[in-house]
Amino acid sequence: MTTSGVTLRLLDRADKEILKLPRTVKGAFFDFQHKFRTNPHTTGLKLQQLKGDHRLWSARVNDEYRALLLRLADDDWLIVSVKHRKDVYNRLSYGVNQVTGGIEYVDLEVLEDSVLGRLPGATAQPRPTPEPRLSAPLPEPLFTAWSDRQLTELGVAEPLLPVIRTLTTEDQLLGLVEYAPQLTGEVLIALFDGASYEDVLDQVTRPVAATEPVDPDDLAAAAERPATVVTTTDEDLRGALESGDFGRWKSFLHPTQAKLVERRYSGPARVGGGPGTGKTVVALHRVRHLVRQLSPGHDKPVLLTTFNKNLTADLRSRLLELGGDELLSRVEVSHVDQLALRVVREAEPGNGKQAIDDGQAVREWRALLDELGEDTWDPEFLHEEWTQVILGQAVGSRTDYFRARRAGRGKSIGRAERAEIWQLAERFTQRLDRLGRQTWDQIAERAARLEMGREQRIRNIARQRDEAGGLDNIHLQDGSGGWLRHRYRHIVVDEAQDLRPAHWKMLRAMAPRTSDDLFLVGDTHQRIYKNQVTLGSLGINIRGRSAKLTLSYRTTRQILRSALGVLGETTYDDLDGGAETLAGYRSVLNGGLPAGHAFPDWDAEREGVAALISGWDADTDTAVPHEQIAVCVPTNQMATEMGYTLKLHGIDAVEIRSDGPNGSTGVHIGTMFRFKGLEYQRMIIAGVTDGLVPRADVSRLRDVEPTRYRHEIQRARSLLFVAATRARDSVDVFWHGRPSPFLDSSWAETEHGGR
Numbered sequence: 001m002t003t004s005g006v007t008l009r010l011l012d013r014a015d016k017e018i019l020k021l022p023r024t025v026k027g028a029f030f031d032f033q034h035k036f037r038t039n040p041h042t043t044g045l046k047l048q049q050l051k052g053d054h055r056l057w058s059a060r061v062n063d064e065y066r067a068l069l070l071r072l073a074d075d076d077w078l079i080v081s082v083k084h085r086k087d088v089y090n091r092l093s094y095g096v097n098q099v100t101g102g103i104e105y106v107d108l109e110v111l112e113d114s115v116l117g118r119l120p121g122a123t124a125q126p127r128p129t130p131e132p133r134l135s136a137p138l139p140e141p142l143f144t145a146w147s148d149r150q151l152t153e154l155g156v157a158e159p160l161l162p163v164i165r166t167l168t169t170e171d172q173l174l175g176l177v178e179y180a181p182q183l184t185g186e187v188l189i190a191l192f193d194g195a196s197y198e199d200v201l202d203q204v205t206r207p208v209a210a211t212e213p214v215d216p217d218d219l220a221a222a223a224e225r226p227a228t229v230v231t232t233t234d235e236d237l238r239g240a241l242e243s244g245d246f247g248r249w250k251s252f253l254h255p256t257q258a259k260l261v262e263r264r265y266s267g268p269a270r271v272g273g274g275p276g277t278g279k280t281v282v283a284l285h286r287v288r289h290l291v292r293q294l295s296p297g298h299d300k301p302v303l304l305t306t307f308n309k310n311l312t313a314d315l316r317s318r319l320l321e322l323g324g325d326e327l328l329s330r331v332e333v334s335h336v337d338q339l340a341l342r343v344v345r346e347a348e349p350g351n352g353k354q355a356i357d358d359g360q361a362v363r364e365w366r367a368l369l370d371e372l373g374e375d376t377w378d379p380e381f382l383h384e385e386w387t388q389v390i391l392g393q394a395v396g397s398r399t400d401y402f403r404a405r406r407a408g409r410g411k412s413i414g415r416a417e418r419a420e421i422w423q424l425a426e427r428f429t430q431r432l433d434r435l436g437r438q439t440w441d442q443i444a445e446r447a448a449r450l451e452m453g454r455e456q457r458i459r460n461i462a463r464q465r466d467e468a469g470g471l472d473n474i475h476l477q478d479g480s481g482g483w484l485r486h487r488y489r490h491i492v493v494d495e496a497q498d499l500r501p502a503h504w505k506m507l508r509a510m511a512p513r514t515s516d517d518l519f520l521v522g523d524t525h526q527r528i529y530k531n532q533v534t535l536g537s538l539g540i541n542i543r544g545r546s547a548k549l550t551l552s553y554r555t556t557r558q559i560l561r562s563a564l565g566v567l568g569e570t571t572y573d574d575l576d577g578g579a580e581t582l583a584g585y586r587s588v589l590n591g592g593l594p595a596g597h598a599f600p601d602w603d604a605e606r607e608g609v610a611a612l613i614s615g616w617d618a619d620t621d622t623a624v625p626h627e628q629i630a631v632c633v634p635t636n637q638m639a640t641e642m643g644y645t646l647k648l649h650g651i652d653a654v655e656i657r658s659d660g661p662n663g664s665t666g667v668h669i670g671t672m673f674r675f676k677g678l679e680y681q682r683m684i685i686a687g688v689t690d691g692l693v694p695r696a697d698v699s700r701l702r703d704v705e706p707t708r709y710r711h712e713i714q715r716a717r718s719l720l721f722v723a724a725t726r727a728r729d730s731v732d733v734f735w736h737g738r739p740s741p742f743l744d745s746s747w748a749e750t751e752h753g754g755r
Contacts (some may be wrong), residue, residue, distance in 0.1 A: 007076045011227040012103060013181070014079050021065070021082065028062040029082060050089070054218065067644065070103070072220045078230065080105040085164045096219065097183065099155040100255065101210030102227025103219060104181040107557045111165055114175040133586060139168040142192060150197055155183040164188065174590040176555075182254075183208060183227075185588045186551060192584055203550060203584050208255040209697040212237050215582060223708040226255040245572040253285060254278065260547055267462040268518035268535075269545040270496065270575065273467045274585040275563075276554030277724035279676065284315070286519050288323050291330045300332045301489035303348055303510070307498035307529070310660040311333050311677040332488070336503050337440050340447035343506070345448050353438040358383065358530075361439045364612070368424070377424065381411070381708070384530065386425050387441040390741050392501045394445065398422045409569075411705050444502035451487075451570050458484050486512050494529035495677065496522030497575065500531045502536045524572045524580045528673060528719045530711070534577045542576055550584040554679055556591030559731050562746040563724040594724075594731040596747040599738065602638075605736045606645040609686055612732060613651055613667065616682070627650060628681040632723050634692045642686060645668050670721045683727035685720070686734040693720055717742055 011034075018029060033698075035573060038061065041551050042200055048062040050068075057077075058066045066088050068081040080103075082093060091111040097104050143151070148161050156164070160180060167173050173192055174733065177185035183205070190200045215221060222228055260271055260282055275277050294301060297571050304319065306312055312335040320328050332344075337355075345351060356364070365379035395401045401422050402415060413421070432438060439704070462485060487510045511517045518540060535542055554561060564582065571698065574580040597612070599605040609631060617623050630655075631641050631646075643653040653662040656670030656678075666681070687693070694716035700711035720742055724731050733747050 005075050006561040007231040008033055008037050009076075009078045009223065009639075010642070011103065011105060013079060015263060018082050021688050025062065025065050025082075027599060028065070029067075032059070032061045032067060033079075036077070040075075040495045040741075046566045056092065056094065066344050068092070070105075070219060072223050074484045075078070076220060078103065078219075078223055078365075081107065083107075089234050093157075093159040095157075095159075096214060096216045096222045097157065097181070098152070098216065099205060099210070099215055100183060100208050101212075101214040101222055101225045102208075102229075102255070104157050104184075106157065106160065106181060108159065108163075108178060111160070111176060111629055112178040114179055115163060115167065116169045116176045118169070119192050130395060132239050137449035141165055142167045142169075142173060146191065151187070153205075154187045154191075154197070154200055156187055157181050157184045160184060164695060174588075177588045178590070178742070182229075186586075190584065191585055195584060199584065206254070207259065216223070217526065222556045226258045228254070229253065239627055240518060240577075248693055252402070253281070254551065254724065256549065256551075257282050257285070260549075261289050264515060265519070265545050266515050267513070267545060268520065268540045268542050269547075270520040270522070270535075270542045271549060272523055272524060272574070272580065273548050273549030274519075275526065275580050275675075275722065276552040276679070277524065277549035277585075278553055279549060280315070280318075280494055281556065282549070283492050283519070283521045284322055284698070287319060287331055287492050288327055289491070290516065290519075291323070291327055294330060298329070300330055302331045302509075303339075303488040303491045304331055304333045304490070304494070305339060305507070306494040306677075307503075307531075308495060308660045308676050309338055310674065311336075311495060313660050313675060314564075314639050316666045336493075336499060337443065338507060340440075340503070343447040343450055344443055346610035352433075353436050355443060356437050358387075358439070360437075361441075362543055364431065364435075364437070365428060366416060368428055372427075377421075381705070382421065382424060382428075384708075385421055387427065387500075388530075389437070390422075391441050391445045411708065440503065441500065444500050444506065445736060448502040448509070451474060451506045454484065455486070455509040458486065486510060490516055491518050493518070493520045494522070495526075497527040498518040498522070498529045501533050501538060504533060504535065504676075508539045520575075521574070524575060524686060525567060525582060526676070526718055527572075528676060528715060528722060532573065532714065534573075535575050536577060546574070546576075548584075550586060552585065552587040554589075554590070554728055555587055555725050556589045556729070557587045558591055558593050559727055560587050561587070562594045562731070563721055563745075565744040565746055566721045566742050567717050568742070570710075570717060572714070593727055594733065594747055596743065596749045597732060597734045598737070598749050599734065599736045601736050602641075605734050606642055609684055609734060610640065610646055610649040610651060612684065613646070614649060625667065626667045626682045627654075629684070630656075630670075630675060630678070630726065631684045631686055632670060632672045632675050632726075633685075633687045634672065634695075638687050639671060672719045675723055679726050681727075681729045683724070683731045684689050684734065685723050687732065687736075688720065688733050688743065689735045690738040690740055693742065 018026060035042055035045060040059070044060065047057060050056045050058060055071050057069045057071055061067050061082060064084060065082055066085050067079050068083060068088065070078045070080055072078055082091075084446050087107075090107050092105070093108055094103065094105040096102070115358075120357055121329040143164055151161065151164070152158055153282065163176060168177065169194065175189060177189060179189075182561070186204050189203050191197075195203070210225060252369055257278055271279055271282055283304070287302055304315055305558060306315060312333060315322070316328070316333040319331060319333060341355065343399065362379050362383050365383050369375070369379060370375065389395065389404050389406055390401060393404050395404050396420065406413075490588065491507055491511050493507065507518065512736075520542070536708060546663070555563070564585070572580045597605075597608055599608050614627060616629070631642055633642055639655065643658075646653045646669075652666035653669045654661045654666040656662075656668050656674040660672075661668055695715060698709065698716060701712060733743065739747075
């Protein structure tokens with residue numbers, strides 16, 4: 001934002017610094033930046049050069065604090081820090097990174113103090129010098145395997161090399177990362193975690209490298225590069241500072257994220273990455289980027305969709321927060337099943353059938369089998385066979401079902417068994433019709449067929465137009481029911497791993513097959529539903545247009561390690577027939593170790609959860625709002641019982657329902673499924689007991705249906721992984737009796753009631 005020709009920017013590192021300042025100083029800073037834009041030379045601001053440096057200036061924020069600014073050009077300023085006046089003359093380093101071309105700033109004294117403060121025994125009192133004796137060998141520095149040249153080629157800030165050479169422990173490294181430029185921290189963490197020089201160069205450095213030669217003296221050019229992450233408007237600045245980490249996503253994008261958002265793709269593209277890597281943030285900014293490319297209008301040519309209903313509500317509110325009503329007015333935000341239902345009802349106005357979910361459908365299968373006296377087949381197996389094979393492949397006859405592929409279904413069935421299943425499936429659909437019900441799978445398949453038919457008519461019109469030398473065939477248009485066009489120009493999908501095959505067929509038909517048509521974000525390690533697809537087989541080719549985010553902005557290193565252990569050695573797909581891994585997935589955030597709490601029974605476990613929360617509340621220094629505490633459990637009944645116990649202890653609780661929290665104040669409670677896409681400062685996962693996680697009936701499949709058993713175990717692991725990675729600061733896992741086999745030794749048991 002400019003006033004009187006003055007541009008004032010804020011470096012993202014500076015905003016993190018300001019977040020830690022007292023509230024009164026933040027208020028003074030808002031006033032300061034407004035006054036500075038009006039006239040930086042106002043007497044009260046006391047703008048002056050720092051001695052010995054013609055580009056670094058200081059200005060008065062209030063009596064105690066000063067802003068440090070780089071003068072990029074005559075009226076172009078960059079705030080790099082806000083410091084107490086006694087720290088203004090610390091040893092400060094700034095410059096242009098030769099790899100990224102971005103501006104980097106670091107307070108060397110603060111950084112060195114952070115590293116030194118983590119030396120073993122650093123806080124101990126001085127002791128008398130002991131008698132000379134053989135000393136223990138000094139620990140080897142962490143980065144001796146890489147030369148200074150290699151580190152700088154990877155993007156490490158050159159002024160930090162002397163400090164880096166002294167690091168011998170992970171704790172010291174994290175102390176440096178806290179204050180180092182972002183790329184320096186990411187490179188060092190990746191090397192420490194075992195990545196090779198070539199992998200770091202390829203996965204961390206090259207995605208943010210400048211595309212043109214870098215002039216180290218041209219700060220103005222450096223400030224315009226994506227690597228210099230800044231904000232310039234009062235509104236963005238206030239949102240970032242007042243909302244903390246939760247508000248920063250609106251203003252600050254990592255350069256890797258920014259490139260994915262702004263890139264032009266020749267067809268469908270996919271962005272993967274582990275929890276907390278900013279996939280949803282990328283999706284939201286991608287939507288805004290696409291809208292900005294549109295011609296003026298009042299239609300909604302951009303669709304933003306996802307599988308989970310409460311996630312849809314969250315996406316809508318975040319999009320509104322990002323771009324206001326102006327952005328939202330050009331975007332359709334819709335739950336994908338509701339979108340399919342709308343398509344069906346448009347085509348079939350008289351279709352008033354009730355939609356039922358998978359759980360209700362399985363109960364109907366069980367009722368049908370009971371009525372028939374049939375005990376040969378498992379209702380869950382039949383439901384999956386019907387949805388994944390018969391509906392999933394749009395099988396229309398018994399003969400077609402005999403030929404249908406059943407890859408991944410596990411249990412082998414012969415021709416006679418297929419005939420039985422087909423007959424049962426026909427009776428099941430007749431039963432649903434008689435009851436006036438339909439499953440979401442049926443709705444999705446019907447919507448897919450309708451949209452594919454619509455797309456074919458659009459193609460026919462285009463072919464007729466080409467054959468007529470570019471002239472429209474009015475009769476053909478009228479015969480098709482109107483001037484047909486695709487429903488959307490661009491489609492952005494969040495949590496892509498959870499959509500059904502029919503959803504993908506419907507979405508593919510809803511947008512023209514051209515550049516920037518489909519943009520998908522998701523992580524198959526977080527697939528918590530039974531929908532598995534190969535996108536290429538559904539007409540969505542993402543080969544060569546896939547990217548992966550690897551840096552977690554939410555979860556600490558300690559939580560991340562334990563959460564990854566939950567996944568075990570299971571392999572995951574990449575939505576296109578290949579394998580997906582979390583190789584390189586890392587965090588530069590530091591925190592406490594996850595904790596485990598064992599109890600003899602469920603009643604005692606609930607009391608333990610209440611005691612832990614009460615203990616947090618009693619510590620005024622570390623207490624957090626109850627809305628930033630979540631308790632997730634395996635079943636709805638357990639959620640109800642947990643809420644009742646907390647209420648007895650005077651702790652308000654809010655149930656997480658399919659459309660979001662049922663209230664505004666209180667600890668959030670719900671099943672693990674309900675927490676997809678959400679995040680909290682403190683996460684409690686209760687009932688992580690063998691027989692509940694995974695369910696006992698899953699274990700019974702091990703010998704009779706090994707393939708189905710593997711799929712169900714993978715899904716159960718993913719569900720616990722999703723729950724654990726909702727946490728920003730701490731995770732506490734509770735169980736009664738025998739703990740879940742998914743928990744390894746990193747979930748060490750602590751004393752009852754907390755840490």
